[in-house]
Structure formats: structure tokens, C-alpha cells
Amino acid sequence: MSAEKQVVVGADFAGFPLKSAVADHLRERGWEVVDITPSDENLPMYHRVGFRLGAELAEGNFAKALAFCGTGMGIHIAASKVPHVHAAVAESVPAALRAAAANNANLLAMGAFYIGAPLGMAMADAFLEAELGSGYENWPGFYEYHHIGYLECENFDYEAYKANNFEVVDPMEATLGDQPIGLAY
Numbered sequence: 001m002s003a004e005k006q007v008v009v010g011a012d013f014a015g016f017p018l019k020s021a022v023a024d025h026l027r028e029r030g031w032e033v034v035d036i037t038p039s040d041e042n043l044p045m046y047h048r049v050g051f052r053l054g055a056e057l058a059e060g061n062f063a064k065a066l067a068f069c070g071t072g073m074g075i076h077i078a079a080s081k082v083p084h085v086h087a088a089v090a091e092s093v094p095a096a097l098r099a100a101a102a103n104n105a106n107l108l109a110m111g112a113f114y115i116g117a118p119l120g121m122a123m124a125d126a127f128l129e130a131e132l133g134s135g136y137e138n139w140p141g142f143y144e145y146h147h148i149g150y151l152e153c154e155n156f157d158y159e160a161y162k163a164n165n166f167e168v169v170d171p172m173e174a175t176l177g178d179q180p181i182g183l184a185y
């Protein structure tokens, strides 16, 4: 969980009502929610909201962001163009949790065309309250294996990768142990 319980949120016109419901919910749970789209007048296009949310992460102003548009797809693609953004789209609570626990995602996008307010609130809680490895403590190597995935994404340099014959430069190694019996995703 973010130590300071701060999160930045933003929406286009399609995601605005869902964003407002989720933001109100988070504030009731003690989060400081900074909304880059507080009014439904003159809302930026979805991808520009994604760029701006990504910038808040890249600049170190926030550890996590929530993005809302019609499906979550466009805003997540745009945010992913910003350095240091690890963006996910989810349509279920387990997927939102897994984005944080396995992928160390720092931005969760959701789509108001498909997600009702109660589900959006629960997805936001799951995503914000988890960190890399949360819930998988009994799976040997889970953290190490996924940490490598995170680091190699974070440090990915396409030109260096291309120059290395499309192989990761200095790949790290970790063994993912057997999945514990009964682990539910």
C-alpha cells in the first residue's frame, strides 16, 4: 500500500461518473484523492488524460494512478507511452489485485461501459492495497520471478534490445517454484 495513501485519478467524459463514484469511495476510506479532471466541462480526450496521469507517476508525484474511460483501453495505451508507467486494464477484482501483486502495475484503468460503481470501488481497493507479492507469500520464488519481469520492463531500451539481436541485455534469472496447492487467484 502507498505509505501516504495518496492516489491520482482522471477520466474522460465516458469515465467521469465512474471516476467520481470511486474517488468518493476512496476518500471515505481515508485516501487523499487528487483528481486531474474534477469538472465534467471541457474534459480532455481520453489519451491526453492518460498522458497526464502517466506524467504524475513519471515525475514521482504519486505511486499509483486510476484512469477511467469507456473501456479503459485507450487511456491505458496512452499512459503506457510515458516512462516508468506500468499500466493495467482490469474488469474484475482478482485481475485488479493481480496487476499490483504480480505485475507491480502503478496505473489501473477501468471502463465505465462495463464496470458498475460497486465493482469499480472494489477493484480500486484491491489494486491500491496490494503490492508486488501480496497474497503470494507462500509461493516460492513468486516475488523474485515477477520482480525480474518488472525490472526488465522498467529498464527496457528498445535500441539496446535491437542491437543485442532482439535479446534482453544482461537478463536476470529466478526460478518460479511450484504453485501452492489451493492457491486461489
Ligand SMILES: O=P(O)(O)OC[C@H]1O[C@@H](O)[C@H](O)[C@@H]1O
Pocket (backbone or CB within 6 Å): 012, 013, 014, 015, 046, 069, 070, 071, 072, 073, 074, 075, 111
Ligand atoms: O479506450 P476506449 O474507452 O475504448 O475509447 C476511448 C474513448 O472514446 C470514446 O468512445 C469514449 O470517450 C472512450 O472513453
